Amino acid sequence: MTVDTAATSTRGAADGDPELVQLLTPEGQRVPHERYDALIDDITADDIREVYRDLVLSRRIDSEAVALQRQGELGLWASMLGQEAAQVGSARALRTQDHVFPTYREHAVAWCRGVDPAQMLGLFRGVDQGSWDPRENNFHLYTIVVGAQTLHATGYAMGIQRDGAIGTGDPNRDAAVIAFFGDGATSQGDVNEAFIWAGVTNAPVVFFCQNNQWAISEPLERQTRVPLYRRAHGFGFPGLRVDGNDVLACLAVTREALQRARDGEGPSLIEAFTYRMGAHTTTDDPTRYRLDTELEHWRLKDPIERVKAYMVRSEMADQGFFDGVEAEADELADRLRSQCRALPEPAPESIFDDVYVDTPPTLLAQRDEMVRYRDSFADEEGAR
């Protein structure tokens, strides 16, 4: 019986590490990869520019939301700063018919799926608990209970199987599901049960773990002593680690995994090795538990800078293009600010509206009670 603990420590993934799939170095150097080059060989300069735009605009949504929270317009915000490449890369690997189950932090995925940025704010402003229609963009609502959505994703994938929407070879029909979750989430029973279900049923689901090194104040070592991607092997499906700050690598490995799923070859786990550059949420104070040096280290791996460097280096874009995206971001931010303030306030009676599809008489009675009670004040006011 030999001890099979980490050859690589949980933290050890460095650039050039054979365990880490990387296609674009932090310096913006495109490095060849035997396996994964083929998976992005159709990507044109136009595509790269689009990806760059996604990265910048989604980051702007995020930073604008942080600002809105500071100004009191949002109650809370969970920043994705630093995780743009993992999110845009994986999202851009999706087809329309694929379905996404996010956590509360997948703003760039939401952006790529076409969710209106203002809709991302509703939950955090406290005017609703999710305001987009998940069926419209095949992007499920944000799930706050850590890990719960991974089972929903797996069940949804089992539905896809039953619909015969895998393995037909029809690129517009075969579908897959992607479930997002964090490093901390891997400790939840639900996530492990999702792995079990997916393994046993061979469901078309991709488990995309953004290992951003922290679960609030807890470093990865509190969740595992071996790299997370290895978890998959014990459940009988492939797992790998990708440079989560490398949008091309994330695109490539997710494409592969999604296609496996769509082809009926079952689930996979992707561990995107990245870093949460901001606080856990706007109420968090990371200076209590982590060092600036770590932040500095990761700042050098910024997911946007490296794409920019790559584009400049390979002359895919000039300053005009970058300025244009910047201007677009400014506009987006402006629009978002005013859209945020304009988000409709919920009516108090709406509390009762969607508890059930069929609102029962008991609840209608409570609504009447609320309305009567509120009206009694109106009467008083009127009487004055």
Next chain:
Amino acid sequence: MTVDTAATSTRGAADGDPELVQLLTPEGQRVPHERYDALIDDITADDIREVYRDLVLSRRIDSEAVALQRQGELGLWASMLGQEAAQVGSARALRTQDHVFPTYREHAVAWCRGVDPAQMLGLFRGVDQGSWDPRENNFHLYTIVVGAQTLHATGYAMGIQRDGAIGTGDPNRDAAVIAFFGDGATSQGDVNEAFIWAGVTNAPVVFFCQNNQWAISEPLERQTRVPLYRRAHGFGFPGLRVDGNDVLACLAVTREALQRARDGEGPSLIEAFTYRMGAHTTTDDPTRYRLDTELEHWRLKDPIERVKAYMVRSEMADQGFFDGVEAEADELADRLRSQCRALPEPAPESIFDDVYVDTPPTLLAQRDEMVRYRDSFADEEGAR
């Protein structure tokens, strides 16, 4: 990304399979093992005779309990027929100070830990919910909620760590915990969380999974598509598969794993590959879901027969010995029958006794209510 599904299928473990640790063949042939011979090199012929006795007597307890259930003396029984070697082998690897967390089926482990067989019946007769003191034999109560005890075991092991009772080198001090569970249990979130906790804390716990191929009517394929022992690697600790019908092999691998734990080297997973020869419980009808041929196949691997063959072959015991054990078993069975019938009936008011250490007035009032109510009948009867 390569598919890492079973090279060995979940069912494939055959004798001679390199993945399966075996020291004693079904024919009773002692086969050498590079690694594990050393772990049982202290085992004398006396020890083997003791082990044989444990196997036979625990089987007799089990078959007697089945009979008692048929006769209406027990409400239920969960037979361990076929799993004696896994249980006796692992139990005999324990030291006094080690702690055991069983399921509802570890009767042979209970026996080896010195639990009075009659006490095993209380739960199944419905007179109590566990009648031994877990602190006396370091053998916890049977746990019925599948998987729950694995977390208790892990927490207990964390306590041992905090007590400084590992890694001191003192054989009477260093302690470990063993958690028993079934193949079905591996699907529960709790069991996976126990793996996570144990990995992260390096707790001195051995996870001993009796893969008896069935979770009631569900074959192993409903729980996993790769051998269960591999699950451990993804959590960062060793896992192996042992011939669960080979008492020597079970003893050897459990000794190793327990010693690792006691030495402060952390958790391990043992998958004892065995077979549930009986029904799931006395209320189950396995003919509805499995074939006799499978039973026939496993009957040839009987865990007791092979020890007997080995003993005969190596002249460790003569017919007199075997007859003696048989006679002892008969006596044990006799005693058990009468002990069972003599198990004290619980007093109705005892319902209220151990809900809390401090029984609150609200509950005392309900007890009074019950007593008054029952007394009212006595009055009526008295009045007649």
Next chain:
Amino acid sequence: MTTNTASALTIAKAINAGLRRSLENDPKVLVMGEDVGKLGGVFRVTDGLQKDFGEDRIFDTPLAESGIIGTAVGLALRGYRPVCEIQFDGFVFPGYDQLVTQVAKMHFRSGGRLRLPMVVRIPYGGGIGAVEHHSESPEAYFAHTPGLKVVSCANPLDAYWMIQGAIESDDPVIFFEPKRRYYEKAEVDLEDRPDLALHASRVIRTGSDATVVAYGPMIKTCVEAAAAAAEEGRSLEVIDLRTLSPLDLGPVYESVRRTGRLVVVHEAQRTLGIGTEVAASVTEECFYSLEAPVIRVTGYDTPYPPARIEDQYLPDLDRVLDGVDRAMAY
């Protein structure tokens, strides 16, 4: 009333027949859980379904209740109507988080955009001489959870139609089955659907001296108690709640206004059991009609006891009558 479509069915068989009917009517209906396939469930409620509807629609799941509920949520989001079986009452708790934080709230969270038409079947209650966790009555945990609907059947006819109603419901329904009554038989007309909503209580015996409210396994007990009381010249009205959330207390109010006395009966522990809500609500609505406080005849506030003394824990005919006596004593 077509007697040629009637047959004598047990509750277990009636649920089986109801499931079968739903499976036939709607290809989106699925049945999932532990041992529901070849075995037909430990109570044989799903007996034969896998054979007839295939392994895609009737399937054995891994042994994990959170997984069962959680994947059912996903299946429902994809347009299926999963019917999950929880093997015994005491084993629903590993799936409780998914039920309370996800199933109950998804419709609300989505502002009404998402629906979860799923059913969770739970054989519940005691009286079968079982070991721990196999005899519990956890219904109040669900009735306290907005967003879930909770029902319990008490006879074969309701069993047959209510399971179909639950499956047709676009809201998630927790469907409690009185396991100790599984094998009680009655005539069920398989075609003539009664004109009674899923979420409606029903007066099953009229009376004038006191009202007795119960549901599930205690209905038989209360009906027998009412018969015994009648012999002693006391007239009890018996109401089967049928729906535990939302409660349908209209018929109870109406009854209490006539009888002035109410006894509510269940197996579950007393504190915060369903009877507590019935008591509080009835007292609010019928304050001036009540001649006595609502009497709760229930299990005690203890864990479910070992089988040999469960009879002391469970309300029986005598305890129901004692409750009535206490109500009449005011």
Next chain:
Amino acid sequence: MTTNTASALTIAKAINAGLRRSLENDPKVLVMGEDVGKLGGVFRVTDGLQKDFGEDRIFDTPLAESGIIGTAVGLALRGYRPVCEIQFDGFVFPGYDQLVTQVAKMHFRSGGRLRLPMVVRIPYGGGIGAVEHHSESPEAYFAHTPGLKVVSCANPLDAYWMIQGAIESDDPVIFFEPKRRYYEKAEVDLEDRPDLALHASRVIRTGSDATVVAYGPMIKTCVEAAAAAAEEGRSLEVIDLRTLSPLDLGPVYESVRRTGRLVVVHEAQRTLGIGTEVAASVTEECFYSLEAPVIRVTGYDTPYPPARIEDQYLPDLDRVLDGVDRAMAY
């Protein structure tokens, strides 16, 4: 009364001080949970403890509530007294199975041989403008569970002493902390232990026209309501339940016998909330004293709403007074 041992503490700081005291007094006391170490918990209730008591006694766990509760069970069986923190009310449910099937029943199961002296701290309740799952009041789920004891503090003094009492208890205690009151301050004497049991209710304001019963975050609201009522010449008695299981309703009965009217207030949904049990029990005990049915002023039977309308969901001073008006109108 030694004023030199008194200091002005918030509820959060008082719990911190109480934990610290318990950690000092008993080396078996442990503090475990998500982010309780360096961060000191998201509400800083465990601030500084890891620094002073080390990583063996104050430790961050993996992110899984079942694991937290389940391993605490094991630690308790080994002789420790673990204090688990659940980060927010809505996240206790993954640990619910361990709490209901294991923690609540271990002592009973063992015939009294095993004890689980463990505490589960849960910041609960709304009014802090939070997102889903961060504002709930799940106390009734625990009060319905025999074997668990459930308490809630409402002021710094109780916070300081009750957490110590909970840790000293040989029964498992669910300790609910009114998170929106965490930062309210009062003088706390750190040495002079009040002569009041952990499981005792307390009259905190005497009055004669009606009784108002509440606990946790609603105490402040009710006290303010009583003050407002007094200005209008109405005298309200206010009782802080403190213990939710077992309930200590003696003081409530005594009060209601004098006032004849009772309003019970909580944030949790109405159906089967704690108020329901208070209503049913008080009606049983004080039937002839009650001039009006017990009025429940509570959250509605809906999921907790988005923050922008939580004020409409939560009882406030006016709704409490409205409840009193309704009671008086009978």
